[in-house]
Amino acid sequence: MLCGILVAALVSCNPKEPIPTEFSEDTYAGGELGTTFNTSATAYEDPTPATEQAGMTQAFKYGEAFFERTYTQNNPPFNGLGPLYIRSSCIACHPGYGHGMRMNRYRADDWGNGYLLVVTDRNDTYLSSLTGMPQTKAVAPFKAPIDETQIQINWLSYVDEWGNQFDDGEHYNLTYPEVYIPEEAYYVPLQVGGNDIPYSDVVVRLESTIGIYGTGLIDAIPDDSLKAQYQKEYNDNYMQNGLNPAMWAGGDWAPTGLYGNTPHPKKYTYALTRGPLQDAPGANAIWNITNVTHRTKMGHYMTAAYAQKASQDPDVQAEFYNYFPQYNLTGDVETDIYNYLMMNDQIPAEMKVPEMKDEDYVNFMVWHRGLAVPAARNLDDPEVQRGKELFTQMGCAYCHRPSWKTGDDMFTDPTGFFEDGDARLPRYPNQKIWPYSDYIQHKLHMENDIRTGWCRTTPLWGRGLSAICTGRSDRLHDCRAQTVIEAIMWHGNPQSDARRTVEKFRALDKKDRDAVVKFIDAI
Amino acid sequence: MNKFLKTAALITVSALLATSFCSCNKTNETTDEANIETKNAIIKQYLNHTVYPVYTCLANESEVLVGKLETLKANKTQNNVNQAAVAFLQARHWWELSEAFLFGAASDFGIDPHIDSWPLDEDAFNNLMASPNMIAQLANDEDGTIAGEQLGNALLGFHGIEYILFRDGSARPVDEITDDMMTYAVAVSRDLRNRCFQLEVSWNADAPKSHKNWMEELDFNTTMANGNTYGENMSLAGQAGSTYSTRTQALQAILDGCIDISDEVGTSKIGKPHTGDDPNYVESPYSQNSISDFYDNITSVKSAYMGGIEGERDNDLSVHNYVKDVNAELDTKVVNAINNALEKIGLMKAPFVLNYLDTSAGQAMEACQELSDILGEAKVALNNK
Numbered sequence: 004m005l006c007g008i009l010v011a012a013l014v015s016c017n018p019k020e021p022i023p024t025e026f027s028e029d030t031y032a033g034g035e036l037g038t039t040f041n042t043s044a045t046a047y048e049d050p051t052p053a054t055e056q057a058g059m060t061q062a063f064k065y066g067e068a069f070f071e072r073t074y075t076q077n078n079p080p081f082n083g084l085g086p087l088y089i090r091s092s093c094i095a096c097h098p099g100y101g102h103g104m105r106m107n108r109y110r111a112d113d114w115g116n117g118y119l120l121v122v123t124d125r126n127d128t129y130l131s132s133l134t135g136m137p138q139t140k141a142v143a144p145f146k147a148p149i150d151e152t153q154i155q156i157n158w159l160s161y162v163d164e165w166g167n168q169f170d171d172g173e174h175y176n177l178t179y180p181e182v183y184i185p186e187e188a189y190y191v192p193l194q195v196g197g198n199d200i201p202y203s204d205v206v207v208r209l210e211s212t213i214g215i216y217g218t219g220l221i222d223a224i225p226d227d228s229l230k231a232q233y234q235k236e237y238n239d240n241y242m243q244n245g246l247n248p249a250m251w252a253g254g255d256w257a258p259t260g261l262y263g264n265t266p267h268p269k270k271y272t273y274a275l276t277r278g279p280l281q282d283a284p285g286a287n288a289i290w291n292i293t294n295v296t297h298r299t300k301m302g303h304y305m306t307a308a309y310a311q312k313a314s315q316d317p318d319v320q321a322e323f324y325n326y327f328p329q330y331n332l333t334g335d336v337e338t339d340i341y342n343y344l345m346m347n348d349q350i351p352a353e354m355k356v357p358e359m360k361d362e363d364y365v366n367f368m369v370w371h372r373g374l375a376v377p378a379a380r381n382l383d384d385p386e387v388q389r390g391k392e393l394f395t396q397m398g399c400a401y402c403h404r405p406s407w408k409t410g411d412d413m414f415t416d417p418t419g420f421f422e423d424g425d426a427r428l429p430r431y432p433n434q435k436i437w438p439y440s441d442y443i444q445h446k447l448h449m450e451n452d453i454r455t456g457w458c459r460t461t462p463l464w465g466r467g468l469s470a471i472c473t474g475r476s477d478r479l480h481d482c483r484a485q486t487v488i489e490a491i492m493w494h495g496n497p498q499s500d501a502r503r504t505v506e507k508f509r510a511l512d513k514k515d516r517d518a519v520v521k522f523i524d525a526i
Numbered sequence: 527m528n529k530f531l532k533t534a535a536l537i538t539v540s541a542l543l544a545t546s547f548c549s550c551n552k553t554n555e556t557t558d559e560a561n562i563e564t565k566n567a568i569i570k571q572y573l574n575h576t577v578y579p580v581y582t583c584l585a586n587e588s589e590v591l592v593g594k595l596e597t598l599k600a601n602k603t604q605n606n607v608n609q610a611a612v613a614f615l616q617a618r619h620w621w622e623l624s625e626a627f628l629f630g631a632a633s634d635f636g637i638d639p640h641i642d643s644w645p646l647d648e649d650a651f652n653n654l655m656a657s658p659n660m661i662a663q664l665a666n667d668e669d670g671t672i673a674g675e676q677l678g679n680a681l682l683g684f685h686g687i688e689y690i691l692f693r694d695g696s697a698r699p700v701d702e703i704t705d706d707m708m709t710y711a712v713a714v715s716r717d718l719r720n721r722c723f724q725l726e727v728s729w730n731a732d733a734p735k736s737h738k739n740w741m742e743e744l745d746f747n748t749t750m751a752n753g754n755t756y757g758e759n760m761s762l763a764g765q766a767g768s769t770y771s772t773r774t775q776a777l778q779a780i781l782d783g784c785i786d787i788s789d790e791v792g793t794s795k796i797g798k799p800h801t802g803d804d805p806n807y808v809e810s811p812y813s814q815n816s817i818s819d820f821y822d823n824i825t826s827v828k829s830a831y832m833g834g835i836e837g838e839r840d841n842d843l844s845v846h847n848y849v850k851d852v853n854a855e856l857d858t859k860v861v862n863a864i865n866n867a868l869e870k871i872g873l874m875k876a877p878f879v880l881n882y883l884d885t886s887a888g889q890a891m892e893a894c895q896e897l898s899d900i901l902g903e904a905k906v907a908l909n910n911k
Contacts, residue, residue, distance in 0.1 A: 042778075043629070044629035044630070044633065044779060061793070065802075068798075072639075072644070073639055073643040073679040073680045075647035075650065077649050078646065078647055079645075079806045080645075080807060084647070084680075091679065092639065098633075098634070099633060099634070110675070112679070114636025142650070142653075143653040143657075474634025474750060474751065476751065
C-alpha cells in the first residue's frame, strides 16, 4: 500500500506552486508504521500508526503520564522519588520530548536542563564514588552527593583556524562549556575504583539529552545490518580515527561492543552504552533518574561510597529514624542507614515493594516504543533538493546514513520483563526509516571534547522542528551549537573524521550552504 | 501530547491515496491575498480576544490571590480564609480557561508543570514544615524566587496553595492553618504570580509595563529564541522570522492546543480515575473543584475555536468559520462535540473525587474523547487550506 502512496500523482492546491510528480519515500521518516504528519508543537509526542493499529493508544497515553509528571516521595500514582535523584521528572530533561537546552548554570529544577554531569579522572574513568549520572538532589534527611549550587558553567569562545568565518565573510560563533565544581561541593569522597584520587585529577564535562521520538524504530534495525555498516566503514577506512576498538574488532564485534551478556550490539547513547530498547536509556531512566523502583530495578541507584558516607553522617543519623521509622531494623542507626540506601540483602524481602506498578511500567514502555517520528517536510522544494544533493556529495551522508530497513522486530528485553516480540508493545517490522545516522561512533576532536572523544552519530530526523516543539534548537552533546551552521563547523577540527566534509562545505557559496541547512531542517 | 488519533491518521492516509489531493506535508504559504487576510484576521482575533484577555485575567487574579494570602497571613480570620479561597478559585478559573493554549510559553518555559503539578508531595510538605531554616527563608521570600527555585514542582503552584486553603470541598477552618503554612502559601503564591506574569508577557507584547518590568527585574525569559513574543511569532505566521512557516500551521496549532486539552480531560483527568478505578489521579481533591476545572478546560476549547472568550467572541473571525468553509459538515460536528462535552461535564455527579466511577463521569469522558477526535479531523482538513 505504501508504494501506492509513494507514487501517487499529487496536485498542489495552490496553482502557483510547483506540482510534484511523486511523493518521495523519505518523507516517511519513521516508515509507514512510525511516522506522524503533525508539524505543530506536539510533533514529537504522537503515537505511531503501529501503536494505534495495535489498539495501544490508551496505554500509550497512560504511559505518557509517567514521562511527563513530577514524581513525589510517596503520593501515588507518581511516587517513589529518592532517596537521591537526578530529576523529579523525565520531561524536565527532554523538553517537548526533544533535545536538552543550553544552560548557563546547573540546577536540576531548571526547566529544559538536560545536562548530566560527567565526572571522571584524567583517564576518562568515572568516579566510583558517584553514580555514573551523578545526583544533585536528595530527600530529607539525606544530602546530595554534589551541591549543585556550587557548580559553575562557563561558556568560552573558540576560534577555529578559519577565524570563525567563511571566505565570503559570513561569520559564525563557536562557544563551548567548561564546568567547575569546587572540592567542597562534593559530599562523597573522590574515588576511582574505590581508591582516593586527588581533587586536581577530577574532570567534569556535560552531556545533554537528545530527542526520544523514534527510539522504538531504532530498536528494530537488525543486528546484522548494523554489523554490515561497521564492516563497511572498517573496510572503507575513510575515518582518520578508525573505529572505536571497544566496539569493533575488525571483523566482528568487540566483546564490549555487545550489550551485557546478550548477542546484541550497543546502539544507544553518545557513549554507546546500551543495547535493546527494553533495557536502554529510557527503560533505565525511569529508575535511575528518579530512583523510582520497579520489578526489574529494585535497588537504589546508589554507590557504596555514598551510603557509607551518609550512614556515618551525624546529621543524617540524628534524623533517619524520624523519616524512616520502618527501617529501624537493627537499632544501630549507621547499619540501618547503610542497608536502606543499598537496599541490600539485610532488608527483608517483604519490604522491597516496587514503587512503580507492573501495569504502569508496561504502559510506560508502550509509550516509549510508540513515539512517532515527524515526517520530513518540503522535500519537493528545489532548495531542499539542492541541499540533499550536496549533503550526499560532501559525504555528510556517510555517517549521517539516511535510511535503514527494519527487520521483523522481534525485539528482546535483557531484563526478562518482556518476552521477545511481546504482544503488549508496538512493533515496526520491515519499515524503511530515515534517521540519518550510522549509529557508529566517530571522533570530532572538539575543544573540551566529549568523554573518550568517541561520539555516536546523532540522528538528524525531526530536528528541524525543535524550535517549534521545544522553543530551542540547541545541538551537539553539550548544546554548544545553537545553529546548524555552528554544529557543522564544530566538525571541522583537522583531526576530525568529518574534516574533509567540512572543507567541502566551506567551499560552497552561501546559497548552497543555506540549502544544506534547509535540507537538514527539512528531514 | 498531541493526540493525532487513529481517525485522523486514517484520514491522512486516505487523503494520500486520493487521486487528487494536496501534499499534506508541504509548508509553503499560499499567495492568495484574500485567504491570507482571512487567516490573519482569525489569528489576530485569537490572540486579542482569547489568549491575551485570558492571560491578562490570570495575571491579575494571581496578584489578587497574593494580596488575599498576605492579608490572611497578617490577620488569620475565617473571613480572610474564605476570601483567599474565593481568590484561589478565581485565579484557578482563568488558568483552566487557558489550557487550550498550553503550547508556547507554558510548555517552552516549563510553566505548566511548575504551577500545576499533581499530586502534591505531602512528605516533602511535611518535611518543609519541620524545617525552621527553610521556613525562615520563605518568610523573607519577598519576590517568590526562593520558593520558585528551591521547592520543586511537586510543592509549587495551585495545588500547594489549595492544600493550605481547602479540605473536603470547603475553605478550611482558620485554626487548622498554622503560621508556617501561611509563610509557605504566600511564598508559593508569589511564585505563581511570577509565572502567570511570565505567561502574559511572553505572549502579549502590549502587556502592562509594570508586569514587564517585574519580569525584567526577576530576569525571567519572556521571548522566543527568535526574539519575538509568542503572540508576535504567531502574528508573523507565513513570514520570515516566524516558526510557523504558513498561516495554516498557526491555525492548526490553535486546533492542536484544543485537541490536547480535550484529550487530557477525557483520557487522563476523567478517564484514568474512571476506567482505572484510581482516585489518586483526581486533581483538585481538596477544593473538590475538578468538575469546574474540566468545564473551564472545554470552555477554553470553545473560546479558541469559536473566535474569542465569552463577551469578546466573533464567529466570523474564528477557526470555526474557516473550517466551515472547508467542510461545513465537519465543522458542525466539532461545534456539536464542544457543546456535548460541556453538557456532559455539566451533568457529572459532584464531587468528582467521590463519584469518579459514576456513569455520568464515563459519559463526560467519552464526550471529551470524541471532541478530541473530531478536532483531529478538523486539523487534517486544514492541510494546505
